[in-house]
Amino acid sequence: MGNCCSLQIGLENFILRGLDSIAGHANYVCKLQQTLPTLSAALQELRAQRNDLQSQVDLAEQRLLRPFEQVQLWLSKAETMITEAEKLIADGPQQMNNLCLGGCGSKNYLSSYKFGKKVAEMLQEIRDHKRDGAFEKVAENQPAASVVVRPEEQPIALESTIQKAWSCIVDKDVGIIGLYGLGGVGKTTLLTKLNNKFSTTPNDFEVVIWALVSKDSDVGKIQDRIGGNLGFPDGSWKNKHVDQKAVDIYRILSNKRFVVLLDDLWERVDLNQVGIPKPRQENGSKLIFTTRSLEVCGEKGAQKKINVECLET
Ligand SMILES: Nc1ncnc2c1ncn2[C@@H]1O[C@H](COP(=O)(O)OP(=O)(O)O)[C@@H](O)[C@H]1O
Ligand SMILES: [Mg+2]
Structure with a gap:
């Protein structure tokens, strides 16, 4: 041929x-x-x-x-x-x-x-x-996840505590910060103020996440709040098993310089089970939480524990 x-x-x-x-x-x-x-x-x-x-x-x-x-x-x-x-x-x-x-x-x-x-x-x-x-x-990279600004009341006499907490945030040796105090003293107010400060103060964090972790929240609910902030699609992702959600959250967060703000943390919440990586000094990420108990601060490995006290006025 x-x-x-x-x-x-x-x-x-x-x-x-x-x-x-x-x-x-x-x-x-x-x-x-x-x-x-x-x-x-x-x-x-x-x-x-x-x-x-x-x-x-x-x-x-x-x-x-x-x-x-x-x-x-x-x-x-x-x-x-x-x-x-x-x-x-x-x-x-x-x-x-x-x-x-x-x-x-x-x-x-x-x-x-x-x-x-x-x-x-x-x-x-x-x-x-x-x-x-x-x-x-x-x-x-997706544009630095803009901080979701939360409504805040004008905080009275919290300025010195805000400054104290912020100086821990910029301290590269501090990864975990616990804000503790009795119910009603202003912990959520303080955490809200810090959350919003990330949107107005220049910083090099890639993602700032807020999640409420009160006693009635199980691991799955906490994961859904974090997953929503990270941009996981609402429907299909929420149906995943907690272990799989933890893997997904961990994979994303461990690749980012993150700030996770957990409001009202209590002892039984296992952060590993949620999928939150331990902030490491090399990546500069931060975990900041409020709790009623000083013991929880120790248990969750807080390197700085800040006592939030009653209104100073
Ligand atoms: N420094 C503050 N300035 C203004 N309002 C405050 C302050 N601290 C607490 N509050 C008010 O007191 C109430 C309880 O505060 P919150 O931050 O929820 O306390 P916690 O989280 O410690 O239980 C809220 O209505 C809040 O607006
Ligand atoms: Mg509170």
């Missing part, structure tokens, strides 16, 4: 020699034997590049990062090209066969010309697209 094709193509070359407008046509046809395998190889490389990029995008999405639009556009164009190139390659043997059977000027020859042109163009498109797909980064 190789000889048959060579003979046919040789004849066509002879006929077409000197006819510039037709020379291009003959070229597409002559080169089919080379361009088809080259297209197969290029298709394989494009598929590999698409798969690698898609895995990176999947990973980024798991981390709740938003893939760049140009990356998504590249992937969808790659998808279309792959389908088109697969079709051309599948049609290849039939086209080559027709070329061997028909002569120049025959219906088959015209169809082979069209086919050869498509193959050459597709090859060029794939090469260009592969080159355009060299992305350094596939996704950007």
Whole structure:
């Protein structure tokens, strides 16, 4: 069949020699034997590049990062090209066969010309697209999760306690801060003030999360509050098992410089079960909680314990 094709193509070359407008046509046809395998190889490389990029995008999405639009556009164009190139390659043997059977000027020859042109163009498109797909980064960190500002009353005489707590927050040696005091002394008010201060004071935290942890909240409820803040979708995620939710929360938080503010923590809440990672000095994250009990501060590993006392006025 190789000889048959060579003979046919040789004849066509002879006929077409000197006819510039037709020379291009003959070229597409002559080169089919080379361009088809080259297209197969290029298709394989494009598929590999698409798969690698898609895995990176999947990973980024798991981390709740938003893939760049140009990356998504590249992937969808790659998808279309792959389908088109697969079709051309599948049609290849039939086209080559027709070329061997028909002569120049025959219906088959015209169809082979069209086919050869498509193959050459597709090859060029794939090469260009592969080159355009060299992305350094596939996704950007979501804009620093803006702090959800909570309504606050004008706190009376809390300024000195706020300052004390804030100086612990900026202290890189302190990861866990416990604010303790009797019911009604102003702990929630203080924590609200701190939460809101993150939105007005420059800082390099990536996410600031508030969660109420009162006695009637079970682990699942606390996780839902944290998950909602982290952007986990409402419906499907809430139906997950607590262990799986903990894994999800842990995975996101351990990759971020976070501040978790827990209001009204009590002894039986196991923070590991919730999925909150221990703030480590290297990542500078902070866990700040209020509690009625000094013992809870010790139990939860607070490096700084601040007594919130009754109104100072
Ligand atoms: N320093 C303060 N300034 C203004 N209102 C306060 C202050 N401390 C407490 N309150 C008020 O007292 C009530 C109880 O305060 P809250 O912060 O909920 O106390 P806790 O969380 O310690 O139980 C709330 O109505 C709150 O508005
Ligand atoms: Mg409170």
